[in-house]
Amino acid sequence: MGRNPIDLVGAEPGPARTVLFDGRPVPALPGQTIAAALWAAGVLAWRTTRDGGRPRGAFCGIGQCFDCLATVNGRPNRRTCLEPAEDGDTVTTQEGHGHAELAI
Amino acid sequence: MPNSRSESGRSAGAHPAGAARAGGRPYDLAVVGAGPAGLAAAVTAADLGLRVALVDAGARIGGQYYRHPAPELGAARPERLHHGWSAFAGLRERLAAHAGVDHLAGHHVWAAERGPVWRLHTTHGPEAADRTTVEAGAVLLATGAYERQLPFPGWTLPGVVTAGGAQAMLKSGLVLPGRRIVVAGSGPLLLAAASSLVHAGAEVPAVVEATDYLGYAKGLPTLLGNPAKLVEGARHGATLLRHRVRLRRSGAVVEAHGTDRVTAVTVARLDGDWRPVPGTERRIACDAVAVGHGLVPQIELATELGAATRTTPDGAVALAVDAEQRTSLDGLFAAGETCGVGGADLALAEGVLAAYAVAGRPAPRGAVVRRDRRRAFAELMAAAHVPGAGWTGWLTPETDVCRCEEVPVARIREAVEELGAGDARTVKLLTRAGMGWCQGRMCGAAVACLSGGPEGRADSRPLSCPVPLAQLAEPPA
Ligand code: FES
Numbered sequence: 001m002g003r004n005p006i007d008l009v010g011a012e013p014g015p016a017r018t019v020l021f022d023g024r025p026v027p028a029l030p031g032q033t034i035a036a037a038l039w040a041a042g043v044l045a046w047r048t049t050r051d052g053g054r055p056r057g058a059f060c061g062i063g064q065c066f067d068c069l070a071t072v073n074g075r076p077n078r079r080t081c082l083e084p085a086e087d088g089d090t091v092t093t094q095e096g097h098g099h100a101e102l103a104i
Numbered sequence: 105m106p107n108s109r110s111e112s113g114r115s116a117g118a119h120p121a122g123a124a125r126a127g128g129r130p131y132d133l134a135v136v137g138a139g140p141a142g143l144a145a146a147v148t149a150a151d152l153g154l155r156v157a158l159v160d161a162g163a164r165i166g167g168q169y170y171r172h173p174a175p176e177l178g179a180a181r182p183e184r185l186h187h188g189w190s191a192f193a194g195l196r197e198r199l200a201a202h203a204g205v206d207h208l209a210g211h212h213v214w215a216a217e218r219g220p221v222w223r224l225h226t227t228h229g230p231e232a233a234d235r236t237t238v239e240a241g242a243v244l245l246a247t248g249a250y251e252r253q254l255p256f257p258g259w260t261l262p263g264v265v266t267a268g269g270a271q272a273m274l275k276s277g278l279v280l281p282g283r284r285i286v287v288a289g290s291g292p293l294l295l296a297a298a299s300s301l302v303h304a305g306a307e308v309p310a311v312v313e314a315t316d317y318l319g320y321a322k323g324l325p326t327l328l329g330n331p332a333k334l335v336e337g338a339r340h341g342a343t344l345l346r347h348r349v350r351l352r353r354s355g356a357v358v359e360a361h362g363t364d365r366v367t368a369v370t371v372a373r374l375d376g377d378w379r380p381v382p383g384t385e386r387r388i389a390c391d392a393v394a395v396g397h398g399l400v401p402q403i404e405l406a407t408e409l410g411a412a413t414r415t416t417p418d419g420a421v422a423l424a425v426d427a428e429q430r431t432s433l434d435g436l437f438a439a440g441e442t443c444g445v446g447g448a449d450l451a452l453a454e455g456v457l458a459a460y461a462v463a464g465r466p467a468p469r470g471a472v473v474r475r476d477r478r479r480a481f482a483e484l485m486a487a488a489h490v491p492g493a494g495w496t497g498w499l500t501p502e503t504d505v506c507r508c509e510e511v512p513v514a515r516i517r518e519a520v521e522e523l524g525a526g527d528a529r530t531v532k533l534l535t536r537a538g539m540g541w542c543q544g545r546m547c548g549a550a551v552a553c554l555s556g557g558p559e560g561r562a563d564s565r566p567l568s569c570p571v572p573l574a575q576l577a578e579p580p581a
């Protein structure tokens with residue numbers, strides 16, 4: 001009996017892709033979102049809040065809560081629970097409102 | 105990210121900025137949402153000879169309920185994570201075989217416009233050209249629901265996720281937020297979530313349900329009219345027993361502990377009003393929490409146009425529909441959770457009925473009976489899980505209510521007690537609670553409750569999802 005999700009559904013994905021999370025390589029199975037790849041790697045937080053600087057990650061998993069925002073390939077405020085992980089994507093922890101470098 | 109990949113085998117894909125029509129004419133019917141209600145409606149309407157646009161924000165059909173892994177994950181047995189998968193498989197086949205339905209995947213509808221024909225404005229990517237206007241003679245809203253959350257100290261810690269979110273990430277991405285997951289909140293989704301989590305290898309030390317389930321006993325005839333629902337409940341119960349999952353009734357997670365992520369929760373017993381009973385606290389170690397207090401219909405597109413609503417027995421706002429799934433607006437129909445949360449079987453029946461109504465054909469008797477029985481069950485379920493007013497007893501002044509804008513309980517109480525705010529709208533203007541990215545979807549229920557204003561007020565938003573400014577600036581197609 002399957003004791004992990006992959007075995008449970010008999011998944012046979014192709015070779016994993018690699019995304020860079022804050023510079024460290026994280027495997028992502030083809031078809032997984034960035035948030036899913038991070039969860040699989042045991043990473044639960046990839047944003048800090050604007051006021052308190054508190055860590056946040058995926059909460060609703062379906063694009064409603066905006067807690068899972070990160071900077072993906074230089075673009076801030078991407079909802080990682082909706083964004084498919086592509087090979088070579090760079091994901092960086094997003095601080096505050098995500099526009100720090102734009103000085104607005 | 106325009107996504108024209110579709111499992112239906114047939115996809116209208118991404119259109120250049122312009123109008124989507126069926127062979128130069130408006131579609132007979134545009135269905136918004138490709139979950140159980142929308143799928144059933146689309147294929148039934150096509151069977152009845154209508155030209156249908158099935159407009160959906162997801163990359164794949166199924167909605168949240170039939171959410172499943174991307175084909176690239178190569179899942180041989182996706183049904184292991186589902187109930188009622190065969191119904192979905194049947195609908196998927198019918199859709200793939202039907203030339204009468206164009207599936208517009210990855211299209212978020214941000215506004216609906218009434219006129220001689222309905223116009224649905226959609227966005228499918230960040231560029232100015234990533235937009236399409238869908239024209240149709242009638243519209244069916246099958247947009248489903250999102251989860252109701254009640255805050256508690258520590259609920260913003262990483263590792264605390266929504267029960268539906270844990271389900272969604274598991275069903276589509278085959279991942280878990282942790283190894284030892286406490287499931288908490290209220291409503292039937294908790295049992296479903298807990299049983300899929302244990303199937304997938306998680307340890308669930310407890311399912312903590314705020315009600316006592318006695319509410320169901322009041323509706324015995326309704327229960328007996330819905331044997332399938334009883335079987336479903338029993339099946340979840342058996343799974344939980346087999347995995348030694350403890351179901352705690354009349355309890356709640358009153359605090360999550362940890363600094364960078366959750367490491368434990370405190371659960372407490374609740375009295376009949378959901379007030380935590382002092383001295384009953386117990387600490388449970390865990391590395392994730394899946395929490396939710398039922399679902400709230402997602403109906404902004406219709407309320408923005410002034411469609412009539414009703415308050416369901418659990419205080420949520422749903423679209424009011426007649427026996428043929430018509431809303432109060434001409435040519436606007438609704439099916440599934442938008443008419444009051446009731447599960448996939450009800451959604452399937454309502455989708456079929458809506459399709460017959462749009463086609464102007466008499467409804468099949470079987471679908472009417474099934475709808476009526478399941479609707480009665482849905483009302484019983486909502487009444488059984490209505491949140492008790494005492495839940496605010498587990499808040500502390502520092503507990504963030506609005507996750508986006510980081511507005512704590514103390515600021516909301518100040519707005520109410522010292523600044524005289526008497527409803528959620530005034531609280532929002534004074535504190536910014538509900539003004540952030542999620543537009544109050546996560547905190548709306550809690551803010552309404554804390555502000556003491558009228559509960560069950562319909563949200564109204566001119567835009568139902570984020571739209572790039574460049575697309576708004578474009579003249580209409
Ligand atoms: S987790 Fe809620 S929007 Fe991504």
